[in-house]
Amino acid sequence: MYHALLFFHVLSAFFLAAGIVIYSSFALGGPVNRTTRLIAEILWGVGGLGTLVFGIWLALNRPEYEIYDGWIIAALVLWFLATGSGARASRGMRPVGDDSALAIDRRTAIAHWMRVFWFLALLVVMVWKPGA
Amino acid sequence: MSAIALIRPHDWTIPLLVHIFGAMLLVGALTLAAISLIAAWRTGSAKLTRLGFMSVFYGAIPGWIIMRGGAQWIAHKEGLENSDLSWIGIGFTMSDLGFVLLIVLLVIGGLIVRRINRDESGPWISARIATGLVSLLLIGYLVAVWAMTTKPT
Numbered sequence: 166m167y168h169a170l171l172f173f174h175v176l177s178a179f180f181l182a183a184g185i186v187i188y189s190s191f192a193l194g195g196p197v198n199r200t201t202r203l204i205a206e207i208l209w210g211v212g213g214l215g216t217l218v219f220g221i222w223l224a225l226n227r228p229e230y231e232i233y234d235g236w237i238i239a240a241l242v243l244w245f246l247a248t249g250s251g252a253r254a255s256r257g258m259r260p261v262g263d264d265s266a267l268a269i270d271r272r273t274a275i276a277h278w279m280r281v282f283w284f285l286a287l288l289v290v291m292v293w294k295p296g297a
Numbered sequence: 298m299s300a301i302a303l304i305r306p307h308d309w310t311i312p313l314l315v316h317i318f319g320a321m322l323l324v325g326a327l328t329l330a331a332i333s334l335i336a337a338w339r340t341g342s343a344k345l346t347r348l349g350f351m352s353v354f355y356g357a358i359p360g361w362i363i364m365r366g367g368a369q370w371i372a373h374k375e376g377l378e379n380s381d382l383s384w385i386g387i388g389f390t391m392s393d394l395g396f397v398l399l400i401v402l403l404v405i406g407g408l409i410v411r412r413i414n415r416d417e418s419g420p421w422i423s424a425r426i427a428t429g430l431v432s433l434l435l436i437g438y439l440v441a442v443w444a445m446t447t448k449p450t
Contacts (some may be wrong), residue, residue, distance in 0.1 A: 168447040175446045176439075179324050186325030186356060187332070195351075196344040200336050201329075208328070264344045288321075292314045293307070 170223045177215025178288075184209030185284055188254065192277045197260040197267050206255060213248055217241075235296045240287055247283035250276045309374050316367025319360050320442070326356025327435045334428040343413045346424055349431070350406030353399065361399060365392055387444035391437050398434050402427055 187205035191197050224230045224237055231237070257273025269277075305313075333349035336342065368388065372378045377385055405427045412421070 172443055172446040175442060179321060179439075179442060182321035183325040183328040186322065186352075187329050190329055190348065190352065195348050196342075198333075198336050198342070198345060201332050201345075204332050264340075264342050285318075288317065289314060292317060293310045 167223070167226060170219050170226060174216060174219035174223055177212045177219060178291075180208045180212030181216060181284060182212075184212055185281055188251075188258065188277055189281065191258050191267055192254075192269060192274055194266045196264040197258065198264050199260050199262070202258065202260050209251055209255070213244070213251070217244060230297075236290055236294050239295075240290045243283050243287040243290060247280050247287060250280035250283060254280055309371060312367055312370035312374055314367075316364055316371050319363025319365070319367050320438070321360075323357050323360030323364050324435070324438050324442070326352045326360055327431055327438065330357065331428070331431045331435055334424065334431055338425060338428055346421075347410055347413055350402075350410055350427070353402050353406055353431070357399060358403070361392075361396060365396070368392060382448075383450055384444040384448040387449075388441050391441040391444075395434055395437055398430055402430055402434075405430075 184205050187201060187208070191202070191205075220237075220240070221232065224232045224234075254273055254277035257270060257276065258267055261267070329352040330349045333345045333352065337345035337349060369378075372380075372385070405423050409421055409424055409427070
């Protein structure tokens, strides 16, 4: 059970990372295609939900962890920050229909790079597990 | 495994973080390459074909180097460099075999991007072969993620 939960939790984190890489290509001036953007959005959504659900399940499943451990609470806060920034960034990145690069406004760009920052901070907390 | 893997020594944190960061960059860049090349297969878009190969060059190759360096570092820390554990074997095999395919992709990509820059129109058979290789690599690395997390013996 533990290994299955861990696999789906980590796989979800890889979905999040793939979504971030795709959105970063848009932010850096890469061409934006409707299909590519839709898949990025699905990866970000499924990855976000999966990391949260399987992460909480893992915390409840193992006696070594408690849901109120400091590093788990920190991870949850970072998850919400990344999700909030991601929602703002995704709204500002919509394809125009001809595979062109997007003219991204400053707020959208900041929201995207903040999402990257929160995600990396989340990764550090999950691997380091401070206090565990 | 159990408790040791759940709460590992803190001096393993940085090498493990480097390894996971590299793996995420690698898989993310390959996902972008696969989606772009599959979309280009359908539409014949030169922009998406170029994006597919650029993501291999700027994302997957650096990601592989970081992931592989981190793997060697953490294996050294854990004393697993010469281990015959299945999951270590799967990880190193996928990683090293994957690098050969990445180099093949780079060569194919370089040739196609040069043709795009000369305004030659597609579709190119080599781009379709590259799409298959990227998809194969992605599946292989997802198997490696499974092996790294479930640690089959």
